[in-house]
Amino acid sequence: xxxxxxxxxxxxxxxxxxxxxxxxxxxxxxxxxxxxxxxxxxxxxxxxxxxxxxxxxxxxxxxxxxxxxxxxxxxxxxxxxxxxxxxxxxxxxxxxxxxxxxxxxxxxxxxxxxxxxxxxxxxxxxxxxxxxxxxxxxxxxxxxxxxxxxxxxxxxxxxxxxxxxxxxxxxxxxxxxxxxxxxxxxxxxxxxxxxxxxxxxxxxxxxxxxxxxxxxxxxxxxxxxxxxxxxxxxxxxxxxxxx
Amino acid sequence: xxxxxxxxxxxxxxxxxxxxxxxxxxxxxxxxxxxxxxxxxxxxxxxxxxxxxxxxxxxxxxxxxxxxxxxxxxxxxxxxxxxxxxxxxxxxxxxxxxxxxxxxxxxxxxxxxxxxxxxxxxxxxxxxxxxxxxxxxxxxxxxxxxxxxxxxxxxxxxxxxxxxxxxxxxxxxxxxxxxxxxxxxxxxxxxxxxxxxxxxxxxxxxxxxxxxxxxxxxxxxxxxxxxxxxxxxxxxxxxxxxx
DNA sequence: CGAAGAATTGAGTCCTATCAAATGCCGTGG
DNA sequence: CCACGGCATTTGATAGGACTCAATTCTTCG
Numbered sequence: 001x002x003x004x005x006x007x008x009x010x011x012x013x014x015x016x017x018x019x020x021x022x023x024x025x026x027x028x029x030x031x032x033x034x035x036x037x038x039x040x041x042x043x044x045x046x047x048x049x050x051x052x053x054x055x056x057x058x059x060x061x062x063x064x065x066x067x068x069x070x071x072x073x074x075x076x077x078x079x080x081x082x083x084x085x086x087x088x089x090x091x092x093x094x095x096x097x098x099x100x101x102x103x104x105x106x107x108x109x110x111x112x113x114x115x116x117x118x119x120x121x122x123x124x125x126x127x128x129x130x131x132x133x134x135x136x137x138x139x140x141x142x143x144x145x146x147x148x149x150x151x152x153x154x155x156x157x158x159x160x161x162x163x164x165x166x167x168x169x170x171x172x173x174x175x176x177x178x179x180x181x182x183x184x185x186x187x188x189x190x191x192x193x194x195x196x197x198x199x200x201x202x203x204x205x206x207x208x209x210x211x212x213x214x215x216x217x218x219x220x221x222x223x224x225x226x227x228x229x230x231x232x233x234x235x236x237x238x239x240x241x242x243x
Numbered sequence: 244x245x246x247x248x249x250x251x252x253x254x255x256x257x258x259x260x261x262x263x264x265x266x267x268x269x270x271x272x273x274x275x276x277x278x279x280x281x282x283x284x285x286x287x288x289x290x291x292x293x294x295x296x297x298x299x300x301x302x303x304x305x306x307x308x309x310x311x312x313x314x315x316x317x318x319x320x321x322x323x324x325x326x327x328x329x330x331x332x333x334x335x336x337x338x339x340x341x342x343x344x345x346x347x348x349x350x351x352x353x354x355x356x357x358x359x360x361x362x363x364x365x366x367x368x369x370x371x372x373x374x375x376x377x378x379x380x381x382x383x384x385x386x387x388x389x390x391x392x393x394x395x396x397x398x399x400x401x402x403x404x405x406x407x408x409x410x411x412x413x414x415x416x417x418x419x420x421x422x423x424x425x426x427x428x429x430x431x432x433x434x435x436x437x438x439x440x441x442x443x444x445x446x447x448x449x450x451x452x453x454x455x456x457x458x459x460x461x462x463x464x465x466x467x468x469x470x471x472x473x474x475x476x477x478x479x480x481x482x483x484x485x486x
Numbered sequence: 487c488g489a490a491g492a493a494t495t496g497a498g499t500c501c502t503a504t505c506a507a508a509t510g511c512c513g514t515g516g
Numbered sequence: 517c518c519a520c521g522g523c524a525t526t527t528g529a530t531a532g533g534a535c536t537c538a539a540t541t542c543t544t545c546g
Contacts, residue, residue, distance in 0.1 A: 080397075082404065083486065086404045090399050103385075103389065104389070135381065142381060142385045145388040145392060146388055148392055149391055149395060150345060152392060152395035153395065154323075157325070161325065161446060164502070194524070194525090195526095196525095200403075203402060203403030203404060205504080206525080207526085211502095211526080243325060243326065406534095439492085449492090449494095450534085450536085451535075452493095453495080457494070469543095
């Protein structure tokens, strides 16, 4: 199961600056799609491709936000911590996703790489200037923000009012849909994140997540495969998630 | 305890169009602050003051979004429902708050009045046109959206990882802060919404909310008063909420 | 004053968390 | 190649916090 191999295979060796935005695999699904071909070189001037090995930190909650990112390949987790160590993952960023919508002085959450991540980094000041100059980009940014807000509201529903099984099923369907937009639609859903990550996303413990996976597997609703799951009974899952 | 009497007292009798945006009590905290005095008449042309008695519906999830609103007085609840009736309140809208950030075809949640609500209604098309024309307004809208997103992420942390007592305490502190920005800072926190609303906001049951209030009152952390609570031990509450 | 809804209180249960142990999975190095 | 060690995951047993069901008590308002 390497459904996301296309993205995972992206470069990170040649280091240096953004090897041409025009060829960027995620451009059309990213904020950059707001720019005409003519403006792309503006981006290239400020962009810089950076990579992070698995578990590396892109930035931390409270840090001054000196840059924004678009994920080029790999998956990152966005999370908040309580002083006593409890963690809530507020989202997973997939290729094409934008980090830094808030445009605030300090980051509201921490982000680190789940698997090796390649991202396009823009200095915040230069980026803010571009946004001020091109209302079109701001418009696109606002679209992203409201989309995120919608996702956040759906997730509140999930966290506050759904059972463990419903949470896991909704999570799997959600991941499937997100991969489908990037890759090819597949009943194989890649899950690069750990069970602990899933638990912290769904407001559960790792044990409950694990038990729920095995229960779904016993039901023949899913099959657990290396690095992911295969969905065997979509209809049943949709029913559970709608419930 | 009528800490919000200033707003609750706002007009709704004379009906008709927006009695001058320049005099609007919430203008400076609303999206409208993005407009110069010179542009305010543009708003007045499209705005229309509307009022809703307690429990009335402003709009429902899935409805075509034909208007956006700024709350002028009163409190509204934003919520999502599951087919089986479970409800998650995703936020409370106070005076100055904006409804319709998404600018999408269909509303992503339902909204109804907790107590009598007065709102400033803008037809969506006219509003969208204004936004397209004035990047400054879009910028302000985006500020609101990212602020909402930050609140939503904090709320995910609360829903997923906090205990019942922490939830209630964080809720009270949050409401206190929001009223403080409108009204005068006070240890009296108005709570126009019902216990059931609070429960559906915090991902708890009404009984658990009630028991937690009683426990906090026994502790002398709060005093329960008609239409709200009085916070008697802020320091203790901050500790619980930080934890 | 009395009815209807809201809030509180009580008793018992259940879902999920907690604590603990076993198993599986890899990369390392002999 | 395979044994070893460390980490992730699964499985088991038990406990507890919040839920459910049910009964009062309190408010509000006609």
